[in-house]
Amino acid sequence: MNPTETLGRWIADHPFLILAAALLLTIASLHYAQQIEMQGMTTESMVGKDSPLYQLFDHLYAEKFATESIAVIVEADDVTKPEILRAMDRLSQKMRQVPNVLAVTSIADIVAEREENENGVRAIPTQERVDDILAYPANLPAVSGMMPDKKHTLLSIDLPITLNEGPLREIYQETSAQVQISQFPPDVVVTVTGEPALMQSITEEMAVSNGPIMALAGLLMIVALLISFNHVKWSLLPIPIVFLGIVWTFGAMGFLHIPFTIVSMSAFPVLIGIGIDYAIQFHNRIDEEFTKGSS
Structure with missing residues (x-):
């Protein structure tokens, strides 16, 4: 028996433990997600602090002049x-x-x-x-x-x-x-x-618009799944998986003190796409196992 099959059987034998762990992780993620710092477009968002270019800018220009x-x-x-x-x-x-x-x-x-x-x-x-x-x-x-x-x-x-x-x-x-x-x-x-006022306005607008954008993305995702996978029994299965992935990602950002910037926002379409692809593959594997009569 290979290790992945052993892990799968262990997960199947302990469903309540897995659900409890997922619930605790979700609650912790919701808590830490509230600690995310919103940032506008800054130099640190585009250039790493260990970059020679950033160090020249920071030490020779920003600190002195x-x-x-x-x-x-x-x-x-x-x-x-x-x-x-x-x-x-x-x-x-x-x-x-x-x-x-x-x-x-x-x-x-x-x-x-x-x-x-x-x-x-x-x-x-x-x-x-x-x-x-x-x-x-x-x-x-x-x-x-x-x-x-x-x-x-x-x-x-x-x-x-x-x-x-x-x-x-x-x-x-x-x-x-x-x-x-x-x-x-x-x-x-x-x-x-002035620039500080502009960046503050951009940051506030990002915070206000995140909710409607995520809601619209979820609605469009539901429509796309219903159209593309209407022949599948659980066509909306990717939705809770992607939602949990986003919640856990926000929680990890708050826990690791990763600011929410225009740059980090661009990673969420990739995250949603990967989540949908994973959920579809997961759904196909479930159907395959049910067809073979496996648990």
């Missing part, structure tokens, strides 16, 4: 109005206190710092004084870079590029919260954007 920014875009009829600049200055000072924030720059900072240097008090002055400060020749390059016209301006929050997904998400959420409490006038439109 590179920064990234969260951009807060302010839109109004006139963004140089003192009440708008006061709200921007409140936002700037709050964000400077957030851990991992390197710098915050805006036209409000230019005006407030100039006023502090000349009068000893950091404040936003009258409209006439604001126009004079923004028109200083020394300030024109910075002002033109942050305010292309009177209706739009930018507040930039500089961050180290070495931050991972967790701190970036916290800073993005803190920025959005501070925008709400900075008392911008009602007619002012404030938008939090």
Whole structure:
């Protein structure tokens, strides 16, 4: 008797033990699947950390020179109005206190710092004084870079590029919260954007869309199996096998701390295809054994 036949007979003789083990594994997988970290498209998703290319990027560029920014875009009829600049200055000072924030720059900072240097008090002055400060020749390059016209301006929050997904998400959420409490006038439109905000939005969209995508994939798989194997007694047998395989895979990802990225998502169509193929082969073997009268 070969080893595989011995294993098969042992499994056939202990069905409740196998079912109990599968149930425990499924429960554990459901628990660990909740610990999966969602990530957008990052350098680590595409290049291994042991790669010379990644090490040069990480040690020579990212750690010493590179920064990234969260951009807060302010839109109004006139963004140089003192009440708008006061709200921007409140936002700037709050964000400077957030851990991992390197710098915050805006036209409000230019005006407030100039006023502090000349009068000893950091404040936003009258409209006439604001126009004079923004028109200083020394300030024109910075002002033109942050305010292309009177209706739009930018507040930039500089961050180290070495931050991972967790701190970036916290800073993005803190920025959005501070925008709400900075008392911008009602007619002012404030938008939090930039690469960290974009990656956070992509990650959130991935998390939201995973459920409908998996449900649609399951529905289409059922339709395909019913059409292709309608002559078979158990045409839907691949469904629970593939479902268990996906649950166990998610559990393994959570247990091994493998993040869910765009790259890892591409493995699931392969997993589903292999699961269906395995289930069909399993079904054929069962039919073959029943035909021979074997157990």
